[in-house]
Amino acid sequence: MAFSGIPMTAVLMRTGYRLDNAALGLVLGLMGLGIAISELPWGMLTDRWGDRPVLLTGLGSTALALVAMALWAAPSAQHIPDLAWLGAGLLLVGLLGGSVNGASGRAVMTWFDSSERGFAMSIRQTAVPLGGGVGALVLPYVALHFGFAVLYGLLAALCALSAVMGWAWVHEPPVVQRSDARVAESAPASHINPLRNRRVWRIVLGIGILCAPQFAVLSFGTVFLNDFGHAGLATITATMVFTQVGAMVVRVWSGRWTDRRRNRPAYLRACSALSALLFAGLAALVMVAGTHAADPLAMRIALVGLLGVSGVCVSAWHGVAYTELATLAGAARAGTALGMANTSVFLVCFVTPLAIPHLLTLQGWPVVWLAASGCALVAMPLLVPPAAATAVKNTAVKTEWRRST
Numbered sequence: 001m002a003f004s005g006i007p008m009t010a011v012l013m014r015t016g017y018r019l020d021n022a023a024l025g026l027v028l029g030l031m032g033l034g035i036a037i038s039e040l041p042w043g044m045l046t047d048r049w050g051d052r053p054v055l056l057t058g059l060g061s062t063a064l065a066l067v068a069m070a071l072w073a074a075p076s077a078q079h080i081p082d083l084a085w086l087g088a089g090l091l092l093v094g095l096l097g098g099s100v101n102g103a104s105g106r107a108v109m110t111w112f113d114s115s116e117r118g119f120a121m122s123i124r125q126t127a128v129p130l131g132g133g134v135g136a137l138v139l140p141y142v143a144l145h146f147g148f149a150v151l152y153g154l155l156a157a158l159c160a161l162s163a164v165m166g167w168a169w170v171h172e173p174p175v176v177q178r179s180d181a182r183v184a185e186s187a188p189a190s191h192i193n194p195l196r197n198r199r200v201w202r203i204v205l206g207i208g209i210l211c212a213p214q215f216a217v218l219s220f221g222t223v224f225l226n227d228f229g230h231a232g233l234a235t236i237t238a239t240m241v242f243t244q245v246g247a248m249v250v251r252v253w254s255g256r257w258t259d260r261r262r263n264r265p266a267y268l269r270a271c272s273a274l275s276a277l278l279f280a281g282l283a284a285l286v287m288v289a290g291t292h293a294a295d296p297l298a299m300r301i302a303l304v305g306l307l308g309v310s311g312v313c314v315s316a317w318h319g320v321a322y323t324e325l326a327t328l329a330g331a332a333r334a335g336t337a338l339g340m341a342n343t344s345v346f347l348v349c350f351v352t353p354l355a356i357p358h359l360l361t362l363q364g365w366p367v368v369w370l371a372a373s374g375c376a377l378v379a380m381p382l383l384v385p386p387a388a389a390t391a392v393k394n395t396a397v398k399t400e401w402r403r404s405t
Helices: 004-016 021-049 051-072 083-097 099-111 117-125 127-145 149-167 180-190 198-227 233-261 266-288 297-312 319-329 331-363 367-384 388-402
Strands: none
Touching: 004 021, 004 051, 004 083, 004 149, 004 198, 004 233, 021 051, 021 083, 021 198, 021 297, 021 331, 021 367, 051 083, 051 099, 051 149, 083 099, 083 331, 083 388, 099 117, 099 331, 117 127, 117 233, 117 319, 127 149, 127 233, 198 233, 198 297, 198 319, 198 367, 233 266, 233 297, 233 319, 266 297, 266 319, 266 367, 319 331, 331 367
16 A cells, blocks of 8 residues: 555645656655565565564564654645655665565465465455555545645554554465475476576566556556546546556456466466557557647546556556466575566666656657557567467467367
C-alpha cells in the first residue's frame, strides 16, 4: 500500500510539496531506487536466515521510517519540507520495505509443489495491486482532508500490523518426505547459483523491462488523466482502483490457469504482445484527441477505459513470471533469484518516473505510451526465447494428439 498507494496521490503531492513534474518524478522514483538497491541483499539474507526474521526486521523498520516521515517530511500550511527530506524518506522506505518481496516469494517455493506454485505465487502477487487499489481508494482522500502526516502515520500502522501477522503466521514448513518426481524436478536447479545462470538473467531483464509500462500507469496515470483528460478526482480514483483490482483478479486466475495447462511461457508471450498493442492503441487515441485536452465526453471515456485496460493487462503476468523464475532457480535459491528480479523491477521503477517528464517535454503523451508499447515488445523475447516458444507449441500439439487418440 505504501509503494503502490503513495503514487496515487501524485497530483496532491505535486500541489502540497510545490513540485514540478521533474521533481515529482524524482521523488516517486526514489522509493523504487531504494527497493532496487536492497532487493538482492534482502533476498540473499532470506536464503540464509529464512523468511520470518527478514520480514520482521524489514516491516518493523519500515514502520519506523514512515513515522519519521510523518514527523519531519509532511507539508503543512506553515511549512513545506525541503525536497531532500521527502526524497530521503521515500528512499529509506524503499530500502527497508524491499524486504517483503524475496522473503514472501521464498515462502511460496518452500510450502508448495510445482502443481500449486503458480496459483500460490499469483495470490502472493496480488498484494501489490490490492495495496495499490486500497491506496488509490483511501490515500488521496486522507491526503486531501487530513494531510500527508496522517497518511504516513496510517501506512506506518499498517506496516506494524503486517509485522505482527508475519510473526504469527510465517514459519518454515515442516520437514516432509518429498516424492521422487518433486526431488527430480528441484535437484537440477537447486545447486546452480542464479547469479551465474544466463537463463535466469534473461527472465530477470524481461521482467524489469515489462514493468516499465506498468510503472508508467502507476506513477503518471493520475497526472495523465488530470492534465490531458481533465478527469476529476473521483474518476481518477475509480480508474486506478479498477486497474489494481483488475490486475489482482487476473493474476489469481492466470496462476491457476497456467498451473493446470502448464503453459507459462505461452501466457507470458501473450501478455507481452497484448500489452504492446494496447499501449500503441492508447498512443494513437491520444494523437487523435489532438495536442490539447480531450474535451468531448466520448473521447475522455475512451481514454479512461483504455488506460485502465492497458494497466490491467500489463500487470497480469507477475505471478506466472516469478513462478517460472523461482522454479528455474530452485527453492533453495529462490530468495536470491527473486531478489535479482526485484532489483531489475525497481531500477525500472526508479528510471520510469524520471524519464516520463522528459518524454513529455519532447513529444507529449503519445511518445510516452509508444515507449511503453516498445518496452513490452522488447521484453517478449527475453521472457520467452523463440526456442522456448517453439517448444511450448510442440508440447501443446503433442498433448492434443494424445488426447485425441
